[in-house]
Amino acid sequence: MTIPRDEWLWGWDTTPGIVSVWAEESGQATVWRRPDGGALLTERAKFRPWVLLSSVDDLRAAGVRYQHDDGDANAPGIRVRELAGPGALRVAVSAERWNVLETAICRGASKRLGQRITRVQQLPRHERHVLPPEEQYLVATGRTYFRNLAFAQLQRLQFDLETTGLDPRVHRIFLIAVGTPHGDVELLEARGQDDHAEADLLRRFVTRVQQLDPDVIENHNLHGFDLPFVRQRAKQLRVPLPLGRLHHTALVERAAMRGVSSDRDGADERRVRLIVPGRECIDTLDAVRRYDFAARELPGYGLKAVARHFGLSGPARELIPGDRIHAVYASDPDRVRRYAAADVTEVAGLARILGGAAFALARMAPRRYERLADAGAATGVIDPLLVRAYLRAGHALPAHADGDGTVHSGAALYLFTAGVVQRVVKVDVASLYPSLMRAFRIGPVRDPLQALLFLVDQLVEQRLHAKQRAKEAAAGSDERFTQEAMSAAMKLVVNSAYGYLAAGDGLTRFADVHAANEVTRRGRETLLLMCRALAERGAQLIEADTDGVYFGVPDHWSEHDERAMVDTVAALLPPLVRLEFEGRYAAMLSHEAKNYALLTFDGRLQLKGVAFRSSRAEPYGEAFLRTAIARLLAGDVIGVRAAYLDTLTALHGRAVPTVDVASRVRLRKSPEAYARSRQQRREFAYEALWQSGRQQWAPGDRVRVYRGANGTGRVIDEVEDEARLDHDARDYDVAYYAALLRRTFAARLARAFHAHDFDLLFADAEQLPLFAPALETIRPVATREDDVWQLLEPEPLSTTGQT
Structure with a gap:
């Protein structure tokens, strides 16, 4: 029987309106449906719990009789289906109840391994693949959530x-x-x-x-x-x-x-x-x-x-x-x-x-809606789709396996210019790595069905279709919302396909570091081709990676000129690799790779990267950065100095609330675990808890800690909203936070100035040099990273070995 490949993406049972599934190890499943959004229907069905194994050796060792699986859900006893192809997990074993199946397998495994095995999950990972009951049911039936439901x-x-x-x-x-x-x-x-x-x-x-x-x-x-x-x-x-x-x-x-x-x-x-x-x-x-x-x-x-x-x-x-x-x-x-x-x-x-996005994914992947809402896109979405595709095609799955020691070469990332650049354009290389996988048919060697490439192909097409339908739908309508959600979901999964391919340590069953390295090689090649073409046409390159390229343009260029150049460069790229004009900005501060600030033409500030936005950063410092960067990109250097002095004045006058000097920390150790490690290494957050009288907490708790006036740690319990505590003592160490302002936060503006100008801008008012130049003479700068720019130069021809 030929299986339509569309079933790999959508499943094959078209039952509409499933809103929840609950399956039990007894082989009973309850399905709740709301067809067309109407009254709730409850259905109960039988299914055969199943597991994938590398062989039937454990069943034989247990002396269990089994029969060929003919697809009858009501068939009695243990049934075995042999799967085709080279995969290691080549036997699908099912029974009327999970405990019958698990008992038989574990009894045989205990004899084979010479140790007591009570759960199938205790078998070596390369010998079995076990799903929760709901996913067993959804994979076996080809059902998914939310068909024909908004x-x-x-x-x-x-x-x-x-x-x-x-x-x-x-x-x-x-x-x-x-x-x-x-x-x-x-x-x-x-x-x-x-x-x-x-x-x-x-x-x-x-x-x-x-x-x-x-x-x-x-x-x-x-x-x-x-x-x-x-x-x-x-x-x-x-x-x-x-x-x-x-x-x-x-x-x-x-x-x-x-x-x-x-x-x-x-x-x-x-x-x-x-x-x-x-x-x-x-x-x-x-x-x-x-x-x-x-x-x-x-x-x-x-x-x-x-x-x-x-x-x-x-x-x-x-x-x-x-x-x-x-x-x-x-x-x-x-x-x-x-x-x-x-x-x-x-x-x-x-x-x-x-x-x-999670709602849209639940229409495709054989998992419960709530699990898709918190799952990673690679192992949480792509892997279930591939498992269902292989079983539907009757093919054995590869087992998780460690690599051969080859090092993954990593993604391409280039910082060409640091500092301040005026008039900036961003172009987006839409899903570069998945596009290269499609263009050059680069997939995992252990995927004989080429199911991963098929899914990527289909997901890209679905995304383009959804984007078009979203544009055609009325603003604010359910149809617009549904199609935009579908587009976002497709993008999420497509962009994870490369990560799935490149995952090391056997994290994904189709991981292939050699294929991933070929993708990154072509990615670097494509990015450099694009950057070279942009530079040749007058662009001042700033940063390039798989998300796109930022570059400056001449002051006299119009938006039409910018778009025309992008279209010209786009025509030079490989098939299926699309270059899109994503945005234009009044100015950009490039601090380091993936850490930058953008000023839009209507005055909005966008900060990217942990240097500018971090959950651990003290809010007073981030507030200073936002003010100072906005003034910097607007050309107001005196305003940058004023923002620094205003913050110092607020600190010295204790006008800054304590919560704004506190760092937000997630606790990873229990009190007992920290007590055991305390003699080797004392950690500020935990010491602050103890010094504040907190003896109990749980891993995962979040607290805000700060340095008190006497240098000891203090704690403010996490307050989600930004309301201020009425009894704020403001007993923080002013000198420490004043030094931190310059050492940590102001330092993120260092690439925007010459060193002597930076020292002048961020000197204490009482420590200015006697003959300091006027602040009005200071100008922001941009510095080329020459070693990176050299990558754009054509490689010299070698004459070695030539005749």
């Missing part, structure tokens, strides 16, 4: 907790804000301050979720705080928590890279997230991180900051410091109610703005 047709609920503190072992929930699928906000409040009142609040919350029956539950940091907190409080108060659609099934743990510790004390380093069977739990923090990984434009990842960035909140938005919410509730409950209502309203808006 994002707006999902029933989405948001909830946010207000608690007396951050530790669910000792603190309580006193208010729960609920955003309903109809767009309303409901506030559930505890009717007292004891166990009975909180237990009653939890029961009312569970009842309301069941009544509203959402397909999706959303919040910001849902998996890091709200769900774990609710579960812990319900456990301590002995309140059942049937938040899902299967009332007999409690919340379920799953392993996750970004989750909470499986035990609150942090002794177990395993990270988990909680599943609500029958509903998809979406954490908008995942969407924010994924968005900013590409855009690099968000001011932070907290809800309030992101909501302001996207225009979801206004100046009247209620702000309360996190550790003051309960106290404010006691004296002004309406203020806290407004605060909580705004939280769920903003989460609903944020999920709609950023959630479309």
